Amino acid sequence: MRKSTGKNFLPIAIDITGEKILVIGGGQSAWNKIKILKRFDADVEVIALKVCDEIKESGIPYRIKAYEKADLSGFLMVYSCTNYPEVDRQIVRDGREAGVLVNIHDQPALCQFISPAIYQKDHLRIAVTSNGTDVYGTIEARDRIKHYFENNQ
Numbered sequence: 001m002r003k004s005t006g007k008n009f010l011p012i013a014i015d016i017t018g019e020k021i022l023v024i025g026g027g028q029s030a031w032n033k034i035k036i037l038k039r040f041d042a043d044v045e046v047i048a049l050k051v052c053d054e055i056k057e058s059g060i061p062y063r064i065k066a067y068e069k070a071d072l073s074g075f076l077m078v079y080s081c082t083n084y085p086e087v088d089r090q091i092v093r094d095g096r097e098a099g100v101l102v103n104i105h106d107q108p109a110l111c112q113f114i115s116p117a118i119y120q121k122d123h124l125r126i127a128v129t130s131n132g133t134d135v136y137g138t139i140e141a142r143d144r145i146k147h148y149f150e151n152n153q
């Protein structure tokens with residue numbers, strides 16, 4: 001386990017049915033977040049300078065543009081997948097001011113919320129997190145849980 005990020009994340013379950021969620025960035029990292037969000041019926045939109053074919057072909061609305069603060073308006077939460085530290089820091093500041101929850105992918109120290117690894121079977125949802133300290137341990141624990149439920153019923 002790595003050193004603490006100085007964060008203390010509360011695991012909660014949040015209904016995102018029809019909620020507006022913004023993904024900034026259009027590469028594989030953005031696509032990975034989008035695939036998870038779509039399983040939960042969110043109203044996802046993307047803005048990016050460039051979007052990958054998977055996003056283009058998914059039917060998810062996207063706009064080709066550089067991020068600016070006004071883009072956050074009306075969203076419950078935002079995922080940044082740009083990999084540009086300067087842009088990420090700007091999104092963290094803007095999100096605080098606009099009251100929009102911010103996830104910067106792979107950057108727990110900048111995140112207001114982080115993404116757990118999920119095991120879902122019907123109404124059962126088990127979310128695993130390491131408080132952002134050990135993503136590989138998190139994935140391994142989720143895979144063990146999955147194995148348990150799928151081999152011990």
Ligand SMILES: C[C@@]1(CC(=O)O)C2=NC(=C\c3[nH]c(c(CCC(=O)O)c3CC(=O)O)Cc3[nH]c(c(CC(=O)O)c3CCC(=O)O)/C=C3\N/C(=C\2)[C@@H](CCC(=O)O)[C@]3(C)CC(=O)O)/[C@H]1CCC(=O)O
Pocket residue numbers: 032033036103104105106107108111113114115116117118128129130131132133134135136138139
């Ligand atoms: C669970 C999952 C959910 C999701 O992403 O929605 C998730 N990461 C996933 C996959 C994944 N992430 C990474 C790889 C390696 C390959 C690659 O680089 O692409 C893979 C594997 C892959 O892609 O297959 C790299 C990585 N991730 C983070 C860091 C930074 C660091 O650890 O400091 C690094 C660089 C680590 C290094 O230095 O090597 C950080 C975060 N990743 C988190 C969540 C949050 C912490 C959760 C917790 O509390 O433990 C947090 C803090 C923030 C966030 O992103 O929300 C999803 C699994 C989906 C599933 O299997 O269902």
Ligand SMILES: NC(=O)c1ccc[n+]([C@@H]2O[C@H](COP(=O)([O-])OP(=O)(O)OC[C@H]3O[C@@H](n4cnc5c(N)ncnc54)[C@H](O)[C@@H]3O)[C@@H](O)[C@H]2O)c1
Pocket residue numbers: 024025026027028029030032047048049050051052065066067081082083084087
């Ligand atoms: N195979 C996998 O599952 C996987 C997962 C993650 C990443 N990767 C690889 O890692 C590399 C990085 O992928 P990535 O998706 O993290 O990053 P990326 O560089 O591919 O995507 C970053 C995105 O952010 C956008 N962007 C940058 N600045 C912006 C701004 N100011 N405003 C709006 N949009 C902006 C870019 O247009 C781009 O769409 C790639 O080679 C990718 O293939 C692979």
